[in-house]
Amino acid sequence: MKSVSSFIPAYYRLAEDLKQKIESGELKPGDVIPSESQLAKQYQVSRMTVRQGVALLAKEGFIESIQGKGSFVTVPRMDTLVLRFSENNLLGESKTLQVKLLDVGVIAADRKISAKLAVSPGTRILKMKRLLLADEGPVAVDSRFLPYVKGVPLLEREMEYAAFPDLVARNTNLVSARNNFKVSASILLKEEAELLEAKVGLPALCVEQIIYASNDQPIGWSKMICRGDRFTLTAVSHPF
Amino acid sequence: MKSVSSFIPAYYRLAEDLKQKIESGELKPGDVIPSESQLAKQYQVSRMTVRQGVALLAKEGFIESIQGKGSFVTVPRMDTLVLRFSENNLLGESKTLQVKLLDVGVIAADRKISAKLAVSPGTRILKMKRLLLADEGPVAVDSRFLPYVKGVPLLEREMEYAAFPDLVARNTNLVSARNNFKVSASILLKEEAELLEAKVGLPALCVEQIIYASNDQPIGWSKMICRGDRFTLTAVSHPF
DNA sequence: CAGTGGTCTAGACCACCCT
DNA sequence: GGGTGGTCTAGACCACTGG
Structure with a gap:
């Protein structure tokens, strides 16, 4: 599904989508984001691609993944400078x-x-x-x-x-x-x-x-x- | 190659190996590390696994990857606190x-x-x-x-x-x-x-x-x- | 037990850099 | 063109969590 349009990578689009949902308040701190397999279906990409997007958000401090439970929205810590x-x-x-x-x-x-x-x-x-x-x-x-x-x-x-x-x-x-x-x-x-x-x-x-x-x-x-x-x-x- | 022993993930072992080579001075700042396909052969793992290890080192500030050129050892910046x-x-x-x-x-x-x-x-x-x-x-x-x-x-x-x-x-x-x-x-x-x-x-x-x-x-x-x-x-x- | 994230494969094509 | 890293797939098994 890397096809035709969209010069921006799929994992990046996915990450930006979720980030926007977080910043707009649609996803609030503590909320679970959809599971990786759900996201894979939604975005019509493979799970590894979803993981890449999720990892990006985690690196940026927007979510935190916990094995066996899910990925949760976090508040980016403002006391870490x-x-x-x-x-x-x-x-x-x-x-x-x-x-x-x-x-x-x-x-x-x-x-x-x-x-x-x-x-x-x-x-x-x-x-x-x-x-x-x-x-x-x-x-x-x-x-x-x-x-x-x-x-x-x-x-x-x-x-x-x-x-x-x-x-x-x-x-x-x-x-x-x-x-x-x-x-x-x-x-x-x-x-x-x-x-x-x-x-x-x-x-x-x-x-x-x-x-x-x-x-x-x-x-x-x-x-x-x-x-x-x-x-x-x-x-x-x-x-x- | 996830087989038998080694409870620690392959990508993690690879990352630690490279990290040790950097800290011991075997790999010096500016040096190129082996290419991902070379590392995949050396460690008998798939390239995606190599990439996971390399990404970890990059996140930790030990290397920097540049498309088309390679991954290079960097000095962790000590003026970023x-x-x-x-x-x-x-x-x-x-x-x-x-x-x-x-x-x-x-x-x-x-x-x-x-x-x-x-x-x-x-x-x-x-x-x-x-x-x-x-x-x-x-x-x-x-x-x-x-x-x-x-x-x-x-x-x-x-x-x-x-x-x-x-x-x-x-x-x-x-x-x-x-x-x-x-x-x-x-x-x-x-x-x-x-x-x-x-x-x-x-x-x-x-x-x-x-x-x-x-x-x-x-x-x-x-x-x-x-x-x-x-x-x-x-x-x-x-x-x- | 089912569902989740974590690890991993063996391929593929792409964008980019250098020669 | 040949080599590099960047993206992506369609599967697989594992470790962990919870009911």
Whole structure:
């Protein structure tokens, strides 16, 4: 039944049909949708094709299939949000992001760093500090800490511009597996205020990232202090 | 080939095999994985079964399929984070979240509200203000604004405890479609400080949510001020 | 037990990409 | 043209749920 007209796939039509029934309220959250064999008859397609459409809706969060029972309409969860955090979205209106490498070097892990990166105190740690500037001026200062890996030189440009997860991956030759991301409220301390050309005490967002390898070993820690008047974080529920 | 042993599905085994090859570095980002027909031969399964496995890996972000070219290993994007925001994760260690309804009523939309909710100034708006308390004490104050819908009474308990998106859905009889979520840095003003039993000027997180219906009409606005010393937001990259 | 979704087959034709 | 992934079929058996 792929015949003649309709350039759009059958499974897609079916999915859109059901989606429309859900959005219009004809099918309400908790309702069962027709069984796969019923849909196959209705739409004159094979069951595997129905399954493809149903799987699409499930992936998009509109329905949930339960073996032996049926497929049920769900409310897309609006408390599950997707947050894209790249340095580019530190920019507000401004189009250009500049990065200034303030400091880079190898240090010995102090107590705090050794805790964060789960290494012994004294371990050699690659540290770098950067200043991020938009058109309006400084937006954030960022400190990054990676266990020092010998024989893996990082280029200055990488240190300046690479996104933190990418930098970590480059440094360790490992596929990083997880990014633990934390946002907290803070105010500018003296040193930060000077770098960010703002007053001490200005509200600030503190964004902390810890990258883990697949073996759950932390392989990178980053802490970014952002001027609250020049930066907000945004997220949106399901990005279909 | 579903025979005898192996309680785990063939497509799942195949997916795990490939995943392991990716995580071990045998397959690196950018590499092509074997074609579907090759995999079908290798694993002695039908091509549809291979496709199911490949689709699973694609859904999980490990590979990307491109028609006419092949399927390629991708780096799971670590700058795409999933943030679960329910009032329960306002709790730190504490187990009990209490909510106190401070104020509720119908008001006329002022300039700010009419802008946020895209309604004419003066439109009747249901407003409520709540205080959220954990074991340690107050954590956040939350103001919620919904266009007033007559004939849809909300119970006090709903107003107290319903998550904001759910509350909006209940109020409008609409399936809400999108949640625009914004986090910014702030400090406690006098009124907030009093309610939160903290000093004026304490760092705070401001969480703003605007819920949209499927027709892109805003149908709810919420603004929550959280004590920075008692609340942080966390997110994590792909939640498989 | 009947009905549901989950897995699987062995084919087929298509759209697309590259050479 | 030859290879790739995308769509689709018409069956089959399985695992699970419920009455």
